[in-house]
Amino acid sequence: MNLHCEDIYVSRTLKFSIGIENSSKKYYVSFLVPTDNRQSDYEKYYWLIDKYLNYIIIEPEKVYEYVKECYEGKHEDMLITL
Numbered sequence: 001m002n003l004h005c006e007d008i009y010v011s012r013t014l015k016f017s018i019g020i021e022n023s024s025k026k027y028y029v030s031f032l033v034p035t036d037n038r039q040s041d042y043e044k045y046y047w048l049i050d051k052y053l054n055y056i057i058i059e060p061e062k063v064y065e066y067v068k069e070c071y072e073g074k075h076e077d078m079l080i081t082l
Helices: 060-071
Strands: 005-011 016-021 026-033 042-047
Touching: 005 026, 005 060, 016 060, 026 060, 042 060
Parallel strands: none
Antiparallel strands: 005 016, 016 026, 026 042
């Protein structure tokens, strides 16, 4: 699968981003997963569930609740494999 992702919101304080995959027009969130070796840190991407779509423009910080749930492994069915 060849994705064309474009970030539309980046929170430097909460360390996550919201973006859109241009060919499907689906929204996603991404965040950095730290490892013991900073050079090995990697980014994970999850499709954004409908519950949070209304917040993208008005209050994107509210999407952070979903990001935390993804980080905790609660939405593995929404994980985007690149």
